[in-house]
Amino acid sequence: MIRLLNIEFKKVIYNKTFWVLLGLYGIILGGILIGVQTFINELMVDVGKDAPIPVSKISLYEFPGIWQNFTFLAGNFKIILAMIVIIIITNEYSYKTIRQNIVTGMSRMDFLMSKLLMTFVISLAATIFIFILGFILGVINTPEVTFLMIFEKTVFIFAYLLELFAFLSFALLLGLLSKRSGFAIGLFFLYYYVIERFINYKLPDDWGDFLPLRAIANLIDTPNTALMKLFGYNFREVVAPQDVIVVLSFTALFIYLMFLILKKRDL
């Protein structure tokens, strides 16, 4: 396992596209998470001027709410990570190095395992990034920090890790299927923004929750901020076991499909 991961690291360490996209992800997401508080408060002040009831300032950065706020917001940017994963797998096809890897002495399962490990490491790194950022901003902005407060809702951090890994496994599957990066990314966007939404629209109520990307998005619901309460919304503040089961099943299915493709396909 360590050896496979080592090989993967060697492949990406000199790959500029990988680092550019990863840097972009870090900067965009970091910037937004650090700036979002100021932005929303500006907005609240504007809303507050004409509001019939007084609108209080809210803090997104207070424990334990910060975990849901951050993981929910960060979820919107996972598409950049999906592009990284697609490039990692399609490069092997466009350079034909997958063939060379196998001929040299990797088994096809080793190859799949190395890509899954890399996908997991990317998911884990992105999760740790959110955790560290959340921890720092939380400690700074929470008036009275207690140990319990910090860890009370860290379930969202684990849900976020699952969300990323499932989402990126789907990206890996599309990359493996189409072999070409442009095509895979196009297919991904098409499915994500058009096809699945259309299917969801056509399906009876609640059935849409069993669609893969929708189920993944459902893991972490919109946080209940004061703003949301103002509009009368009430979202879930927990991670629903049903969503976890659906997402885990889809992830297992994606991995199994990749296994079949790699086993059957000539390289």
Added chain:
Amino acid sequence: MSEVVLSIDKLSKRYGRIKALDELSLDIEKGNIFGILGPNGSGKTTTLGIVLDAINATSGSFKWFGETPTKNHRKKIGAILESPVFYPYMSATKNLEIIAEIKSASYDQIPEVLKTVDLFERRNSKFRTYSLGMKQRLAIAAALLGKPEVLILDEPTNGLDPKGISEIRDIIKKIASVGLTLVLASHLLDEVQKVCTHVAILEKGKKLFSGRINEILKETLYVEVGSPDMKALHASLSIFNKVQIVEADDNVIAVKLDEKMDSSELNKYLLEKGISISHISIKKKSLENYFLELLAESHDKTS
């Protein structure tokens, strides 16, 4: 009996309705320099792709070192399949480090193999900056990593200029002299003739011949003779039972000699008959002639 390194048993591969490989059986023994010959599309790369697990066979089986093949066998095999393949954004050394990781080989061998193919000076250049000849040489270096017992080279001189071809050929000869088992697929006959000890000839996925190259070349030894009096020469040769006329034209007659005959004996016989000889030379029939004969024969059968 010597050790069989690769044993192929009735291997077939279909691409839709096309049979790329049709029940091919083949044994390659330790120490062989084994040439796989055939026109483009005859199934050479398909065969090598299957035994290296890059391609799934439709039916049939193969064994490496007498065992059911696993990835660990491939670690003992150095192989190039078709064009050289590496990560273009990485240097030669870094690319070889990945290969070494996969083969569980030591990095210490990297400078050594780079020197063998004369790329040591360019080891830190990115792969995409290499010329085709250098790429091909790097592929050979990669194949040599991990001290393989078997080396498989598929069309190693494809697309190279004459200088590149002779460089690769020198490297192959150098490697062959170490006593490795070498499998060389090529459509270039004289390349195979120059380096191989054994050969298999394929056409449309079928085996037309396999055996020692010496055998082919020995049985096809023939002598060309010419004389001012061609009619008399022809008459004398046709009554002589130790030779057989293969080909005759206005200037020379080609004859196949009996096994115990040699050209001086033929010379003596003709002199005794009072025929003066203006030309006599021994011709080894080249692999090319044999190959073309085989192809023609197989076409006759099928048509």
